Amino acid sequence: MLTDIDQLMRHWAEQRARLGLASGLGSQMGSIMEWKGNAPRGTPGTRILVGGAGLDHIAAEVDAALAELDRRDARGKVLAHLAHCRYLHALSIREQMQEVGLAEGAERTYFNWVKALHLQVMRILLVRAGPERTHTVRRVGMRPTGAKVASK
Known part of the structure; x- marks a missing residue:
């Protein structure tokens, strides 16, 4: 499990090194220069737009x-x-120490x-992705499909 956190941390560092914290979309002129004309058209949300959209x-x-x-706190x-x-x-490792x-x-x-770092990051990620993030808000009651609802 901690190796997964290590991989996530490496992915985060790679994204930060490549993209930084700033986000933005490229200009039309940049797209024209990159593709030597209009960019190819595809389905909405192509990778061209995602390339500069941040982490x-x-x-x-x-x-x-x-x-x-x-x-x-100080330890954090x-x-x-x-x-x-x-x-x-x-x-x-010597420089980190x-x-x-x-x-x-x-x-x-x-x-x-390092182990404490991984455990703390894992704990925070689990809390951030907790049950309150997975529920959708429904304003109406849900009824099973195909089943008879017993009447009073």
Whole structure:
């Protein structure tokens, strides 16, 4: 499970490095220059428009989870800083340890901090994707189809 979080964090870093935090759509002139004329027409929502639209959904969720972790407390700030050093800036383990204030030779402590980072991000992502996000709002009662409703 923590390897999945590690992969999500790597995906987030790749998205941030490639796209940054800014989002926007390319200009028409940029499209004309890229395609040497009009861009090919396809179904609505083609990849051309998505290319400059910012982080994808899961990368944005990880970014929000790290922002929440950064706002939480002093330990959360250190964990968020570790995430940026480890994934976004791809510093070496020794440099990461120096950045978060761990003594040299404390690799075991470093890996415990990385595990704590993964656990906290996983917890925040689970809360953000919790049951209140999966329900739709229905204003009318639902009735089973094909079944007789007993009358009083």
